[in-house]
Amino acid sequence: MNVFIIGVGLIGGSLALDIQKEFTSATVYGIDQNTDHLQKALDLGIIHKKTTNADLINADIVIIAIPVDVSLKVIPEVLDQVSDTCLVLDVGSTKEEICEIIKKHPKRRNFLATHPIAGTEFSGPNAALTGLYKGKTNIICEVEKTAFKLQEKALDIFSKLGMRIRYMDPKSHDKHIAYVSHLSHISSFMLGKTVIEKEKNERDIFDMAGSGFASTVRLAKSSPAMWAPIFQQNKENVIETLEEYIQNLENFKALLEQDNFSAVYAEMENTNHIKQILSGIQEVKLL
Amino acid sequence: MNVFIIGVGLIGGSLALDIQKEFTSATVYGIDQNTDHLQKALDLGIIHKKTTNADLINADIVIIAIPVDVSLKVIPEVLDQVSDTCLVLDVGSTKEEICEIIKKHPKRRNFLATHPIAGTEFSGPNAALTGLYKGKTNIICEVEKTAFKLQEKALDIFSKLGMRIRYMDPKSHDKHIAYVSHLSHISSFMLGKTVIEKEKNERDIFDMAGSGFASTVRLAKSSPAMWAPIFQQNKENVIETLEEYIQNLENFKALLEQDNFSAVYAEMENTNHIKQILSGIQEVKLL
Numbered sequence: 001m002n003v004f005i006i007g008v009g010l011i012g013g014s015l016a017l018d019i020q021k022e023f024t025s026a027t028v029y030g031i032d033q034n035t036d037h038l039q040k041a042l043d044l045g046i047i048h049k050k051t052t053n054a055d056l057i058n059a060d061i062v063i064i065a066i067p068v069d070v071s072l073k074v075i076p077e078v079l080d081q082v083s084d085t086c087l088v089l090d091v092g093s094t095k096e097e098i099c100e101i102i103k104k105h106p107k108r109r110n111f112l113a114t115h116p117i118a119g120t121e122f123s124g125p126n127a128a129l130t131g132l133y134k135g136k137t138n139i140i141c142e143v144e145k146t147a148f149k150l151q152e153k154a155l156d157i158f159s160k161l162g163m164r165i166r167y168m169d170p171k172s173h174d175k176h177i178a179y180v181s182h183l184s185h186i187s188s189f190m191l192g193k194t195v196i197e198k199e200k201n202e203r204d205i206f207d208m209a210g211s212g213f214a215s216t217v218r219l220a221k222s223s224p225a226m227w228a229p230i231f232q233q234n235k236e237n238v239i240e241t242l243e244e245y246i247q248n249l250e251n252f253k254a255l256l257e258q259d260n261f262s263a264v265y266a267e268m269e270n271t272n273h274i275k276q277i278l279s280g281i282q283e284v285k286l287l
Numbered sequence: 288m289n290v291f292i293i294g295v296g297l298i299g300g301s302l303a304l305d306i307q308k309e310f311t312s313a314t315v316y317g318i319d320q321n322t323d324h325l326q327k328a329l330d331l332g333i334i335h336k337k338t339t340n341a342d343l344i345n346a347d348i349v350i351i352a353i354p355v356d357v358s359l360k361v362i363p364e365v366l367d368q369v370s371d372t373c374l375v376l377d378v379g380s381t382k383e384e385i386c387e388i389i390k391k392h393p394k395r396r397n398f399l400a401t402h403p404i405a406g407t408e409f410s411g412p413n414a415a416l417t418g419l420y421k422g423k424t425n426i427i428c429e430v431e432k433t434a435f436k437l438q439e440k441a442l443d444i445f446s447k448l449g450m451r452i453r454y455m456d457p458k459s460h461d462k463h464i465a466y467v468s469h470l471s472h473i474s475s476f477m478l479g480k481t482v483i484e485k486e487k488n489e490r491d492i493f494d495m496a497g498s499g500f501a502s503t504v505r506l507a508k509s510s511p512a513m514w515a516p517i518f519q520q521n522k523e524n525v526i527e528t529l530e531e532y533i534q535n536l537e538n539f540k541a542l543l544e545q546d547n548f549s550a551v552y553a554e555m556e557n558t559n560h561i562k563q564i565l566s567g568i569q570e571v572k573l574l
Contacts (some may be wrong), residue, residue: 121499166495167380171413176495177495179482179485187536190535190539191471193358194532195561199463203398209404210404211406211468215502215505216503217471220558224552228552231548242539246533249529252477252529253533259519264511265512265515274507
C-alpha cells in the first residue's frame with residue numbers, strides 16, 4: 001500500500017506515524033512545499049520516502065493535510081493525477097468550500113472529506129505525535145458521494161487509528177465547529193493579545209500567570225498560516241459565534257457594573273453544567 | 288506547631304497536605320462551616336483534628352482559605368482571638384480590600400496577605416492535592432506590615448512547599464491579576480455559555496469538541512461561590528480588562544467582516560509571542 005501524505009506537519013505527520021505503526025507493509029511517501037519540513041519528516045522517520053506530485057499515479061491513498069486555502073487548489077489537482085482506484089482524503093477544519101469545489105470533479109467518488117478533531121497548538125513535523133488520533137472524533141462529510149470500496153478503505157484506517165466516526169453534512173459541520181473550535185481559538189488569541197498589550201513588562205505576566213491562564217491562552221500559540229484560511233472559509237459562522245460571545249461578555253460586564261452579583265453567580269453556576277458535557281473529553285482528549 | 292486551616296477545600300486542603308509532609312511534627316487542625324467538608328478532610332487525612340474558632344488561642348499559624356467576601360469578616364475575628372505570637376495568613380485572589388479592612392487592627396503585625404497562584408477548576412476537600420504549590424508563585428502584599436519573626440515563619444513554610452516569592456503592593460496585585468487570572472475565568476465562562484446556548488443538543492458538542500475547546504473552557508467549571516466575590520472585590524479592574532478584551536474581539540470581527548485576512552494573520556502572528564512568555568509556565572504549571 002502506497003500512502004502519500006501531502007503536508008507532513010502536525011496533522012499529516014501524526015497520521016503518517018500511526019499508519020506506519022498499524023500498516024506495517026505500507027510505504028509512506030511525503031510531499032511538502034517546505035523542503036526543510038520534508039527532509040525533517042524523513043529524518044524523524046515520519047515518512048519512508050520524499051516524493052513529488054509527479055509520482056501521484058502510484059498512490060493508493062493520498063492524505064491532504066495542508067492549510068484549507070491551499071487545499072482548494074491542491075485537491076482538484078491531486079484528483080486529476082491519481083489512478084481510478086486511489087482514495088484521496090483531506091483532513092481540514094472546514095468542509096463546505098472544499099466539498100463545493102470538487103462536487104463536479106470527474107473523480108469526485110475518489111474523494112472523502114474528513115475532519116479528525118485532534119491536534120495541539122504546535123505545528124510542523126517536529127510536532128507530530130504517535131497516537132494523536134486515538135479516541136478522537138473524525139467527522140466525515142458527504143460520505144455517500146465517495147465510492148463504497150474507498151469508504152471502506154478509509155474506515156479501516158480510521159478504525160485502526162482508534163477514531164470514532166460521525167457523519168455530518170458540510171454546512172452543519174462548519175456551523176457547529178465554529179462554536180466548539182474556531183471561536184475558542186479567537187477567544188484565546190484575543191485574551192493573549194489583551195494581556196500582552198497591557199502587561200508590557202513580560203516578567204510580570206510570567207510571574208503571576210498560573211495554570212488557568214496557560215490553559216485558556218494555549219490556543220493562542222496556534223499557527224496563523226493554518227488558522228487565517230479557516231476563519232476566511234468559515235467567515236459567516238465565525239462572525240455569528242463572535243457576535244454571540246461578545247454579547248455574553250457585554251451582559252456579564254453589565255451585571256458587574258450594576259453590582260448584580262447574585263446574577264453573576266447564577267451565570268457561572270449555569271455554565272458549570274459544561275462539566276458534565278465535557279466529562280468524556282477531559283480524560284481521553286485533553287493533552 | 289499547631290496549624291489551623293480555616294476552609295479545608297482545594298486551596299486550604301492542599302496546603303494542609305504539604306504542611307503535614309514537610310513539617311512532620313505539626314498538628315493540623317481544620318475549621319470549616321461546611322461540616323461535611325470538615326469530616327471529609329478528616330477522613331482523607333488532610334487534617335489531624337476538627338476544631339472550632341474557640342480553640343484559636345492555641346494556634347501558632349492560622350491559614351484562611353475561604354471565599355474572599357467571607358475573609359473580610361473572618362480575618363479580623365481571627366486576629367481578635369489568636370495569641371500575640373500567632374501568624375495569620377490569607378491566600379485569597381484579591382488583596383486590596385483585605386489589606387484595607389485590617390490596616391488598623393491592633394494585631395495587624397500578626398497578619399500576612401498572600402496569594403499563591405495555584406489551583407485547579409475543582410473545589411472542596413476531594414480536590415486537595417499534594418505538591419500543588421511546588422514551583423508556583425506566591426505573591427505577598429505589604430510584607431513590611433508583618434512582624435519580622437512571623438514573616439520568617441511564613442517564608443519557611445512557602446520555601447519548604449517549593450514556592451517562588453514575589454512582593455507587590457495590593458493595588459498592583461489586584462490590577463495585574465485581573466489580566467492574568469480573573470479575565471481568563473470570565474472569557475472561559477462566557478465561551479462555555481455561548482456554546483451551551485447554541486448547541487442545545489449536547490451530544491453534538493461532546494462529539495465535536497476536542498482538546499483545544501476543553502482547555503479553553505476548563506475554567507468554566509470553577510466554583511461560583513469562590514469567583515463571584517472575587518469579581519465583586521476586583522470589580523473596577525475586571526471591568527477594565529473586560530472592556531479591552533471586548534474591544535479586541537470587536538476589532539477582530541471587523542477584520543473578518545472587511546475580508547482583511549492579512550491583518551487577521553498579523554493579529555495571530557503577533558500574539559504567538561505568548562509562546563515565549565509562557566514557556567516557563569507550561570511545564571511546571573499546566574495541570
